[in-house]
Amino acid sequence: MILTTFGQQRSTMSSPRNSVVHNVVDVLRCFSSEKPLVGVTEIAEQVGLHKSSVSRLLATLESEGWVEQDPATRRYQLGLGLIAIAGPLLANLNVRQVAYPYLHELADATKETAVLAVWEGSVSVTVEQIASDRTVKHTSPLGARYASTGSATVQIFLAEMSKETVTVLLDQDTIELQQGWTRSELQKRLEAVRRQGYATNLQETFDDEVGIAAPVYDHRRKVVAAVLIAAPSYRIDDQATQALIDQCVATAAMISTRMGNPDSQ
Known part of the structure; x- marks a missing residue:
């Protein structure tokens, strides 16, 4: 099956990134339909954080089910836990x-x-x-x-x-x-x-x-x-x-x- 994503996605990051919440948002925005699996190094480079900081954030997100680690590649992907967060919004x-x-x-x-x-x-x-x-x-x-x-x-x-x-x-x-x-x-x-x-x-x-x-x-x-x-x-x-x-x-x-x-x- 061939799947392609329609159009061009853009993550807007105009607000100051000076808090843990902002860092979490930036990390989550590194994942896309074009690139569902992303490694720690790639994320660190994209969000401008040290790899150790990114690893800690990912560990926390994984514990909540918001991201999952692919055992084969050791890269991360979005987890099903996000559906529980977005579900009430979409339903309303x-x-x-x-x-x-x-x-x-x-x-x-x-x-x-x-x-x-x-x-x-x-x-x-x-x-x-x-x-x-x-x-x-x-x-x-x-x-x-x-x-x-x-x-x-x-x-x-x-x-x-x-x-x-x-x-x-x-x-x-x-x-x-x-x-x-x-x-x-x-x-x-x-x-x-x-x-x-x-x-x-x-x-x-x-x-x-x-x-x-x-x-x-x-x-x-x-x-x-x-x-x-x-x-x-x-x-x-x-x-x-x-x-x-x-x-x-x-x-x-x-x-x-x-x-x-x-x-x-």
Whole structure:
């Protein structure tokens, strides 16, 4: 089975790292779907701590089940104990509960991966995913964070913000301007997203990826989430792209209706 992770993840580390809690967070962010197994030396280099300090932190995290050591490689990976921490949060995300059956229907209809993302401060975060049952697929693991303007879900959320807010996020380097884009081009892109009601990532972040996203609105007509279809680019031509756009927009509208949005009823 071939699994690839959709989009580009980014860990934001803008706050001072001067406490044990911050160090723990930095260590946990060293693990990703692209690199699930990480050694002590690698972590120490990435977070800027001595190996002995990292070893002590990992020992504590292992005792809580937050990380596990692979006996063969002696490297570490995230443990199931984290699910107990994240579970209550995910369970209380109302839009996630509402969207779940519709994501299943979308994945079944398109045979591609269906994703739900929310905006968290300055990044788009995956909170639900129904992976394609095809052997070759693109996925967006729970908790994956996207900060590139090339990401379809990031475009959805930015399109609902003022031009000034987007400028501040770019100036603070909390979102990343897609390589090859200018700020003027980004604004034109966001205007198109607002006008057409969907965003695309047609091999813009990676050559082998296609992403289609549409906004989910609540009863206040506020964007509270984005529905994403993630697919390998080799099987998506112009006709398939339009079909995915139609299906993604329709699914987002159904979820919006369930969320009480009067404009989608």
